[in-house]
Amino acid sequence: MDRFTRNAVIGSGVLVVLLILSLLPWGGMAFGPRIWQLNAVLERDPVLAEYPYDFKALLFLNGIVTLTRPYDADVPMDEALVAMDPTLAGKPADDPAFAAARDRLQRTEFHAIGLMLAEPDVRSIVWSLDRAWLNGRRIAFPAPNPVLGGSM
Template sequence: MDRLTRNSIIISAILLVLLIISLSVSQNELRPRVWQLNELLEKDPVLASYPYQFRVLLFLNGVVTLTSPHASEVPLEPFLAKVDPKAAGKPKDSPEMRAAEQHFREIEMRAIQVMVSQPDIRSVVWSLDKAWYHKNRVPSGR
């Protein structure tokens, strides 16, 4: 084996080892940002204890799109009746339904706080989680 080939093999092996080391160290950095943000939501103890799990659908230019069981075109009461047994079967203006709505709003704000605590996130927008309504057989009003 000539000297040039030997040196090329040694340099290639060193570069390969350095690449493997850098990949193993920065494993977290190679995953898509959406996955990282979803892990943040899953690891938050307040959000993890709520029956609905918010998810990141899209992250683009500092704006995160989160799933939500509520949107302006869909009433919140069917969702609350499904996830909060105290609100099930209660009228919209009952104390149980108002308490369930207040709790949902607090959880929703927590999801926003978790997201905007990240330095690369400026704002959050919501996307109606139609799949949740379908999966749970809850009429979405549409």
């Protein structure tokens, strides 16, 4: 077998393997196209589009979607709300504007949950602190515990 024929056979083999891999189902892949589809659902929704925070799907595994949000037990909701709406800065926590902002955030979260649960292969939602969003707004958050993988 000459050099050209050998290289043609190897190249054809590589193309066949790539074609087979492209045809395999990606539903079980944690970072495959399904996560892109779930994010597209979130991005296309008009209710979420008008909200100042962009909810994102980070991971899809075994029917569980991990969604981002700008607060958790270590980062108070009010700090995130001030970052989204600077007019809340300096107002007391019991101010009606804060209450309305909290209510809108929670309604929007429930809406995002509903969108995800409407997908036939999604069974559950878990939340993850959006550290990149907080960092971009210079909001302090605790470092993750390397042993536990979560907050200290």
